[in-house]
Amino acid sequence: MAGKAPATIDVVVLGVSHRTAPVALREKLAVVQDQLDSTLKELALLPGVREVALLNTCNRVEIYAVTSDPDTALRAATSDLARRAGMLEAEIEPHLYTRMEREAVKHLFRVASSLDSLVVGEPQILGQVKTTFDTAARVGTSGSVLNQCAQGASRVARRVRSQTEIARNPVSISSVAVDLARNFYGDFHGKQVLVVGAGKMSDLAARALRSQGATLIITNRTRARADELAARVGGTVHEWNDLPGALAKADIVIASTGAQRPVLTLDLLAKVQKVRRHRQIFLIDIAMPRDVEPSKKYPDGVYVADIDNLQELAAHHLKGRQNEAMQAEAIVEDEVTRFMQSWSGKQIGPTVVAFRSHVLGVAHGEADKLLAGLSHLAEKDRKAILAFADGLAKKLLHLPQMALKKDAGEAMSMIDALRKLYDLQPAEPLSETEPAVDVDAPVAASKASGGGGSS
Amino acid sequence: LGVSILTALEFGAYALASLLYLGYFMGLREKAGRLALFVAVLLHLGDIGARCAHGTNPISSTPEAMAFIAFLLGAGYLLASLRYGLASAGAFAAPAALVLLVLARVVPAEEATPEMGTLGYTHILLATVGVAIFFIAAVLAVVYLFQDRQLRRKQFDRVTGRGTPLDTLDRLAGWCVSIGFPIFTVAIVTGAMWIARLGVLRTATALRPEYLLAFVTWAAFAVLIGARIGGGWRGRRAAWLTLGGFGGTVLVLLVYFLRHAA
DSSP states (O other), X not given: OOSOOOOOOOEXXXXXXXXXXXXXXXXXXXXXXXXXXXXXXXXXXXXXXXXXXXXXXXXXXXXXXXXXXXXXHHHHHHHHHHXXXXXXXXXXXXXXXXEEHHXXXXXXXXXXXXXXXXXXXXXXXXXXXXXXXXXXXXXTOOOHHHHHHHHHHHHHHHHHHHHSOTTSSOOSHHHHHXXXXXXXXXXXXXXXXXXXXXXXXXXXXXXXHHHTTOEEXXXXXXXXXXXXXXXXXXXXXXXXXXXXXXXXXXXXXXXXXXXXXXXXXXXXXXXXXXXXXXXXXXXXXXXXXXXXXXXXXXXXXXXXXXXXXXXXXXXXXXXXXXXXXXXXHHHHHHHHHHHHHHHHHHHHHXXXXXXXXXXXXXXXXXXXXXXXXXXXXXXXXXXXXXXXXXXXXXHHHHHHHHHHHHOHHHHHHHHHHHHHHHTOOXXXXXXXXXXXOOTTHHHHTTSTTOOOOOO | OOOOHHHXXXXXXXXXXXXXXXXXXXXXXXXXXXXXXXXXXXXXXXXXHHHHHTTOOTTSSHHHHHHHHHHHHHHHHHHXXXXXXXXXXXXXXXXXXXXXXXXXXXXXXXXXXXXXXXXXXXXXXXXXXXXXXXXXXXXXXXXXXXXXXXXHTTOHHHHTXXXXXXXXXXXXXXXXXXXXXXXXXXXXXXXXXXXXXXXXGGSGGGOOHHHHHXXXXXXXXXXXXXXXXXXXXXXXXXXXXXXXXXXXXXXXHHHHHHHHHO
């Protein structure tokens, strides 16, 4: 399909995201979980809306709708959003974006592939997209068009995931910390993680390590806060006064005290390593100022990563993701084109059927009317007249039909024209449950080497 | 000396595997190197089979035994990497196997020692297997030291997600040494008995330097095992000691080649 694929699909999206709206606005527009169903039902009743789904995450609120009258539908949806948020339309309009037809499909595909996410490549969004359309299907506000879009979206997201390394390396500080620890231990089962200081920062990393089989030991200058953290993340508390004893047992240390001077001094580490017989120990220092005394040379077996190391690696991974994202964009573009081709292909069949039955209906109707006034004719002559009307109609149908079958992509604009010119109401395509790739399937099946163009 | 087509293919496959494993550090997938090494090891197995069919068994002479060590190294690494994810070690294992194999195939085969006997064959077989296991330990030690250096220098981006966990490397290397050591010990004992039986020790020229070196190697590994068990030595120090012991093994082979080249 060289350049333009003039296919249309009646999908629109209206929404706000972290790119266009501050959190204060997003949280006003967000729909609470238990009101989701009723909100969907109300949205479905808006003028011009045939199908609707609502994507609702902490970074975006988006309405996906199928409509034959986008202007009316979008206006109605905007005022509905404003009403729900208790705001004026003028207040939310600058933050809203809309996409229509092909661009709306592309937007959905990009969102599902996590290309539009705050953290590109984050894994949750695909699940959220799936839930969105599952909910709409359950409530009954979505139909074949949105279902096909949803299927397309998960396909693209899966392809992006498997064909690029967009989600390969972690970008959050806590998961980078876990990743670093993996340089030292192949398996965290039975490993002891010592959390020094009950700072909030150590929570996530400690939890992640625990979920992979490590046991947590927590020590803090203030005993009460150690108890609190231990209860929260699941660990045992060790006396602060016996820090060397705790270090002797540990394989990984997460340090995040608020102390002004290093808690883990070289002296202490050297002593501890003697007791440990230089068994390796990995110190993750996320405190500021640092908890591990800075040094060029630590005792044998001691490895240290500080907050800068973690941040550098996270930034490094994020950059890697951005490179992968370019590849992912190409995949999305490719999939949108395929989706639209397949979509067009599916529209041809029903339209052609409607067109045929319209023309044949007119021809047969006129012939019947004519025959009604010519009752003296012999049966043979009546048949001849019917055959003539039928033949004329079929001759007239032949060329347009051939033209439509010739090129599925190009056909879409003709189909649109045809529908408008003859006011056709084609039935829904039948093939909504299949994964939808074969452009030629619905009509050109009889033709051995039909059109399809460049696929 | 002509090199057969099969041997040339073997060289090619090992070389390709080496390149692909080195490429792993530049972002290539591990699968590529693994596949090439698998092909190389298969070809090598076929080669050994063909030689056996011609009456040259893999432990009949030092060059044959070295080629056999290369095979054991390649196959051993391949098996271990399936279980432990040792992609980074491939960049050392594959080239090591290649160098060993090329040396073995390029050096002309000596005439078979007249009186091999059961003792002689036992000695060469055990020594071959022992050296191959030490070879794997040495490869693991080299990778350990590389990664250790990068981690101590906080070059985390180079290792993270690509390297092998230090404790896995250390454990596997220790394991190899503990298995290789008894085998090597028996090899030395049978070797000494064999020499004594041949009676060559009575002639002054027969006290060759590699006998002494072999003993030094054995002693180094004995110390290493003692230190690991008794002194809790591990990690960097153990890795260096493994390399030291293995260096002795390499010297034995070098002395052999120098003497034969002369």
